[in-house]
Amino acid sequence: MPEFIRLHAQDHVAIATAPLDVGAVLEIDGRPIELASPIPSGHKFAIREILAGSPVLKYGQPIGIARHPIAVGCHVHTHNVRDHHTVAETIASTNPPADPPPLRRSFLGYHRPDGRIGTRNYVAVLSTVNCSATVCHKIVARFDAERLKRWPNVDGVFAASHTTGCALQYDGRKHQMIARTMAGYANHPNVGGRLMIGLGCEQNTPAYLGQHHGVVPLYAADGERLTRDDAVPTLTMQSEGGSQATIARGERMLEQVLDAANQSTRSTADASALCLAVECGGSDGYSGITANPAIGVVSDRVVACGGTSIISETTELYGAEHLLCDRSRSPEVAQKLIDLLHWWQQYVSYYGGELDNNPSVGNKAGGLSTITEKSLGAVSKSGSTALEAVYDYAQRVTAKGLTVMDTPGFDPASVTGKVAGGANLVMFSTGRGSCFGCKPSPVIKVASNSDLFQRMRDDMDLNAGQAIDGKSIEQLGDEFFEFALRVASGEKTASERNGFGDHEFVPWTVGPTL
Template identity: 45%
Template sequence: MARYIKLTDADNIVLAIDGLNPGDQAHAVAVGQRIPRGHKMAVAPIAKDAPIVKYGQVIGFAQDDIAAGAWVHEHNVYLHAFDRDYKFGTDAQATRYSAPDKRKTFQGYKRASGKFGTRNYIAVLTSVNCSATAARFIAGEINRSGMLDDYPNIDGVISLVHGTGCAIDTRGEAYDLLKRTQWGYATNPNIGGVLMVGLGCEAFQIPRWMQSYGVTEQTTFRTLTIQEVGGTRKTVEAGVQAIREMLSTVNGVTRTEAPASELMLALQCGGSDGYSGITANPALGVAVDLLVAEGGTAILSETPEIYGAEHLLMRRAESAAIGEKLAERIRWWEDYTARHNMEMNNNPSPGNKAGGLTTILEKSLGAAAKGGSTNLTGVFHYAEPVTANGLVFMDTPGYDPVSATGQVAGGANVLCFTTGRGSAFGCKPTPSIKIASNSLIYEKMMEDMDLNCGDVLDGATLQDKGEEIFRKILAVASGERTKSEELGYGDSEFVPWSVGATM
């Protein structure tokens, strides 16, 4: 029998679980043409310019009359602006917390700040792209030398380099974003020691950055500039020595029991497909609800990828101020894309479309499911320290490395990443748990995927999958290595958001 799913009574399409062929029956409608797996079929005639409805929400409009049984995709769907009802807090409910005697725990590294890390890295940060190579040389020299073998509590030395730091307005938004991002990584609880390497003449001056946060040199926080030390070779030697001197201190921290409330979970989806919004994303949403019930925090992000679902999040805002802050970020993105001759519907990507997603509204409604069902307790700017518990939103681009960089800078100490097309991703110093939306990609990329939610299509419940994800989060937070960690991903995925002009 043909397998399909109709998500709500209001929908005028069904999703093909497997490919549908002409002559098949789907929701008492004869299939009129081949419908690829993960794609949509009309189950009633849809008149030209009439809305196409999925999840009970508008995802686009019919470009021409669409017959029942026809394939519904970008060839016959378009998008235009329409009003969405912004009601703040109408669906907010009191959070149900787990009983104190049933609270979950994990094994983490307690920091002087009182926060708990899930990993214990030494990070080599850079003030500017001009010092990136020296930073890589320093980290590579340490990791190749074998000296870390004597320090089993250290997960490694990572070079987190970037492509900016100069030719920017030192009083502008680009500078502030980089400043927050660098500080967020330096103070992330998964980092036990920091070496900051600069060139010396760049716009992003290390002393000014340190002064902004009241930082001074100490055993586990050191700085070097290539011009002051006397060149690349001398900088590498000095950097290796600086890290050597902090090894025993960083290694001295051991794992201890911590409440699950100390977990800050970054939520990401990439390479999404037609299944993402009905398997992996809502299953992750169940895990988020479980974490929030423990008093923990989950960070939903990727503002262009909640566009079209933002009104649903606003209804869960704990206050009108939180809802209005999210609305303001949506307006900023509408203006930002217009200024750059783009439109919000430039997303989905070609891969998303091949997987069955037609418009940004459809993609967003599925992506927002990662946020579960609890209240929205805060909205934060990019790389801003997350200070609220519960489900929060951070304003980031939809591009996964940039978005995840902001979340980690905000304090995330573990990350879950859902994918339908097979994104390859890691996020040092924060471990990334990869969750497949369908069994085909899980089996094809088993060496990259940690969990499979494709069995939801075969009868597994979202509740069971969410509980499985939550157990995995606790295990990874306690030290279990993810597939991306085994593969060595994470150093190159540090990508701070660069906005404004490069001078």
């Protein structure tokens, strides 16, 4: 394993692949460089003199500007680099790449009536409002692993509850966002059955969901068989006579829902039905070098199969948006991304923040210095294909190819939006370590370095740290794609084996609580 990596011939920095001691002498381009300070693994050190106020290059791109002169061999990090990025106002032209050669692959999935294909077969209990959240969880708690053996074709039952649903402007932005998210989960291809629970006096009523978002409530008399496949069995606590009556009846209704969902079995499906959500969380200095580029190869393979890939975390595209804009199918697509970034700048400034506040304490400890540096690594999850469309949060994604969804950088909220948009598979890179899971879509976790892969072996699926040892990103990406196909066909991920995903339904909403 090399002691350091230089990513581009023009770069001012190299990245340590192991802790390096002060005074260590490294040879770069035939000349010795003596380190002026200790360099932690994943961190940067200067291989060229950098003048104060001048750009600092990594990936062949500026990641910020030097706060003061940086001598060769010095640690390059937050103490001497600051972000200095400006988002373009308009996009006049784009340069989309040619489509990748077609690829034909298949997996074993669940064929749904609307033509979409699921990679899992879950039953969801959905709360229209926080006031019914506890009832939803109590109903789900009655269906433990032992009881669920009665329905062997069902992967499990989960509650999708949240913190809002009332005290919001009717049909305002916040209302639309939570309703879109709920509708996306209710109608998700990985959900073979659903039950909806409301209080009865909320703004986010079942009737609103039916009128605006295609979630048709079905109010059945007690004991009546649930026979309409196009409707969602619905209970309201006020009409049922309170919490205990709702829980008891909900349990009876959920048995019927499970009976119906259990009729679904896996059969061969074309890989064009895959909708891949790509995510990174707990990133470090290796994420943009190993795990994210390897996930980008998987994204390219899914697109080549005729499927869809969704990258999000708009705040973590800031500083790298020009790369996606240049690849956009049209200037209109690129302009929508630019407009979102301008909105985010205004949004965070209203609360006294700025987008460069995004890199977390853990990100910085892992070697990332600015949001631009983080974004340049994060955007590599998108691969190399043309950007076809940009979607609002939790909006149903219908385009094939690479897409962007507007989400925050907070992983649970970001993945929730993409799953609501239809993602039936998630690939999640991490450098610091993450134990994230998300029902109903399986989450494949990719470690950016071998140390993490071994240290958190129970939570990691794939080791992108092999790229540091010499395996090519292309080879890793192809191996990861094969693993993704096996997961789509039913192989369990680490988070599924650990039983994670019941508490990661975290819808993002914008607007006041009234």
